Amino acid sequence: MSQRPYQGGGGRPGQEVGWVPKTKLGKLVQAGEIVSMEEIFTQGMRIKEPEIVDTLLPNIQQEVLGIGFVQKQTDAGERSRFRAIVAVGNGDGYIGVGEGKARQVRTAIDKGTIQAKLNVVPVRRGCGSWECRCGRQHTVPFSVVGKCGSVRVHVLPSPRGLGLVAGEIPKQVLRLAGVKDCWTRTYGSTSTLTSSALAVFDALVQTYNVVTQQDWVA
Numbered sequence: 001m002s003q004r005p006y007q008g009g010g011g012r013p014g015q016e017v018g019w020v021p022k023t024k025l026g027k028l029v030q031a032g033e034i035v036s037m038e039e040i041f042t043q044g045m046r047i048k049e050p051e052i053v054d055t056l057l058p059n060i061q062q063e064v065l066g067i068g069f070v071q072k073q074t075d076a077g078e079r080s081r082f083r084a085i086v087a088v089g090n091g092d093g094y095i096g097v098g099e100g101k102a103r104q105v106r107t108a109i110d111k112g113t114i115q116a117k118l119n120v121v122p123v124r125r126g127c128g129s130w131e132c133r134c135g136r137q138h139t140v141p142f143s144v145v146g147k148c149g150s151v152r153v154h155v156l157p158s159p160r161g162l163g164l165v166a167g168e169i170p171k172q173v174l175r176l177a178g179v180k181d182c183w184t185r186t187y188g189s190t191s192t193l194t195s196s197a198l199a200v201f202d203a204l205v206q207t208y209n210v211v212t213q214q215d216w217v218a
Contacts, residue, residue, distance in 0.1 A: 050117035066193040086112035089176025096120035097201040124207035128157030146203025149195040150188035
């Protein structure tokens with residue numbers, strides 16, 4: 001019986017093939033020249049491979065926010081797919097939200113997880129509540145507003161120990177981002193899962209769009 005030739009991409013037959021980076025950033029991470037997520041965002045690089053996040057954030061967590069059923073009418077009939085909204089974060093200042101669609105639920109979740117990792121952004125935290133001033137990074141440093149569709153979410157700093165005063169979906173996103181205390185106000189059609197999750201994600205993105213006193217260059 002003839003043996004089928006090995007067609008793997010890297011490594012020897014019988015060995016597990018690891019991650020083979022395809023982008024310049026991925027090669028720098030694998031070579032150890034970039035060892036933290038801060039370096040990526042400081043240099044303005046864009047993450048195009050989910051393995052980069054897995055390497056630099058080994059303690060990243062995944063949360064499936066919801067799964068919906070989507071139907072589309074085509075010439076051949078109805079086309080049904082599942083849509084999964086997934087959030088990933090390390091609970092210490094990094095968060096990402098993604099959406100995946102597929103015919104199987106597992107495949108939709110996998111696609112959403114990959115998209116969420118590609119959308120990972122840093123979250124600025126602090127103690128912006130005038131009632132606290134403890135100096136710890138437990139809430140947002142200032143009020144931020146996020147929008148998606150008809151949904152608008154207003155995240156306000158709160159004193160330490162209050163907890164997350166928010167709905168179920170915003171609470172999961174804030175927890176994965178490392179925000180432990182805050183108030184939230186929501187407007188619009190908050191029952192829409194995708195809009196609610198992306199609106200909170202947009203609010204957390206806004207924390208780095210404002211230049212604070214610590215960012216001033218003397």
